[in-house]
Amino acid sequence: xxxxxxxxxxxxxxxxxxxxxxxxxxxxxxxxxxxxxxxxxxxxxxxxxxxxxxxxxxxxxxxxxxxxxxxxxxxxxxxxxxxxxxxxxxxxxxxxxxxxxxxxxxxxxxxxxxxxxxxxxxxxxxxxxxxxxxxxxxxxxxxxxxxxxxxxxxxxxxxxxxxxxxxxxxxxxxxxxxxxxxxxxxxxxxxxxxxxxxxxxxxxxxxxxxxxxxxxxxxxxxxxxxxxxxxxxxxxxxxxxxxxxxxxxxxxxxxxxxxxxxxxxxxxxxxxxxxxxxxxxxxxxxxxxxxxxxxxxxxxxxxxxx
Numbered sequence: 001x002x003x004x005x006x007x008x009x010x011x012x013x014x015x016x017x018x019x020x021x022x023x024x025x026x027x028x029x030x031x032x033x034x035x036x037x038x039x040x041x042x043x044x045x046x047x048x049x050x051x052x053x054x055x056x057x058x059x060x061x062x063x064x065x066x067x068x069x070x071x072x073x074x075x076x077x078x079x080x081x082x083x084x085x086x087x088x089x090x091x092x093x094x095x096x097x098x099x100x101x102x103x104x105x106x107x108x109x110x111x112x113x114x115x116x117x118x119x120x121x122x123x124x125x126x127x128x129x130x131x132x133x134x135x136x137x138x139x140x141x142x143x144x145x146x147x148x149x150x151x152x153x154x155x156x157x158x159x160x161x162x163x164x165x166x167x168x169x170x171x172x173x174x175x176x177x178x179x180x181x182x183x184x185x186x187x188x189x190x191x192x193x194x195x196x197x198x199x200x201x202x203x204x205x206x207x208x209x210x211x212x213x214x215x216x217x218x219x220x221x222x223x224x225x226x227x228x229x230x231x232x233x234x235x236x237x238x239x240x241x242x243x244x245x246x247x248x249x250x251x252x253x254x255x256x257x258x259x260x261x262x263x264x265x266x267x268x269x270x271x272x273x274x275x276x277x278x279x280x281x282x283x284x285x286x287x288x289x290x291x292x293x294x295x296x297x298x299x300x301x302x303x304x305x306x
Contacts, residue, residue: 013193018135018211021191024109024128027079029098030056031091033236035116036064037225041155041297043072045119046112048300050126053079053106055098060085079106089240092200103192112189113202117154118143119220119293120189125300127189130215137191137207139215143184147287148273150226155297157222160290173281176271178252180224181286187219188212220293227269235260 028051032039043054056069056078072078080101084094095113102108110131112120120141122129130139145161146154163183164170170179185203196206224230238257259265274281281287297303 018137019193020132020135021109022132024131025107026050026052026110026112026128026131027102027106027108028054028112028114029095029102030054030114030116031059031094031098032056032061032065032069032116033059034061034063034065034232036061036068037229038116038154038222039065039068040072041153042114042116042119043068043077044301045155045296046114046127047077048125048296049120049122050128051112052108053077055080055082055101055106057082057084057094057098059089059094060087087240088243089237092198095198095202099192099195099198103195108192110189110191111195113187113198114219115202117222117225118187119155119222121218121220121292121296123216123218127217130217131189134213136211136213137194138205138210138212139189139217140186140212141189141215141217141219142186143219143221144290145180145184145221145223146290146293147180148222148224148226154222154225155303156294158289158291158294159287160220162286162288164286173274173277174271175274175277176268178255179272179274181274181281184221189215189217224273227266230269230272231260231265234265 028046030042054072054077058066058069058081069078069081073081080098082098086094099111099113102111112127114120120127146157147159147161149157161180164181170177170181175181185201187202188205190205190207194207194209196208198205234256238254238260242257256265256268259268270276278287298305
């Protein structure tokens with residue numbers, strides 16, 4: 001019945017599927033868990049990038065994440081604060097729920113489904129510039145992983161990973177098959193009109209009808225913030241995924257959880273970030289300087305030099 005409702009809604013909206021939205025309402029959804037180290041900067045960055053409001057689902061955080069959400073809820077930035085107690089990492093359902101709230105309660109024209117460790121960057125300084133000019137209803141955005149600099153605020157990191165072009169490179173450098181240097185999949189921004197279903201990981205979206213195009217928006221991704229963060233994230237994520245019946249999702253987390261149960265996860269960490277091969281990876285062009293985000297925080301948000 002729920003799927004039928006969504007299909008009927010999309011069919012009724014088909015005539016508006018590709019209509020230009022000169023002044024779009026842009027809502028960002030965030031699914032978070034123990035993100036106190038990145039969440040506040042994430043909200044400030046995306047507010048400066050043109051996001052009108054946030055819907056946040058907090059999945060059993062035990063740090064100060066909930067306090068940060070409440071702070072920005074009081075300021076009017078967070079439009080909906082959802083406390084999710086599930087332990088089976090049903091991300092697809094939880095994000096879908098936020099999308100429908102954005103559409104039906106907040107009147108959103110466009111949606112960005114993000115993670116707290118992602119900064120969606122438009123070179124114009126405003127995500128809406130591209131949204132207001134496109135006739136597409138799905139924009140595919142490339143992702144760029146930032147190399148972790150432990151002990152420094154994530155927004156100050158100024159080196160990006162340039163992924164390997166072939167699958168054999170990881171072996172040549174002695175790295176994990178799930179290292180930071182594996183090519184990243186695109187993620188999507190999409191209209192609310194004609195929306196049907198988001199995929200796990202927000203990499204794809206089902207629209208009826210659908211017109212997709214590549215976007216100039218680049219997602220700066222900070223998946224690893226240090227060894228302790230990596231160990232905690234992979235153990236918690238793997239434990240939740242074991243309860244999820246869809247065994248095809250979260251393969252990297254499942255791999256790392258198997259390593260954890262075998263007592264090998266700490267050793268695997270070095271192969272994930274390539275710390276022992278750092279100098280060679282820089283020399284070979286796989287770690288490159290990129291000051292885009294630090295420059296944005298200093299110039300637009302007034303953050304001090306670190």
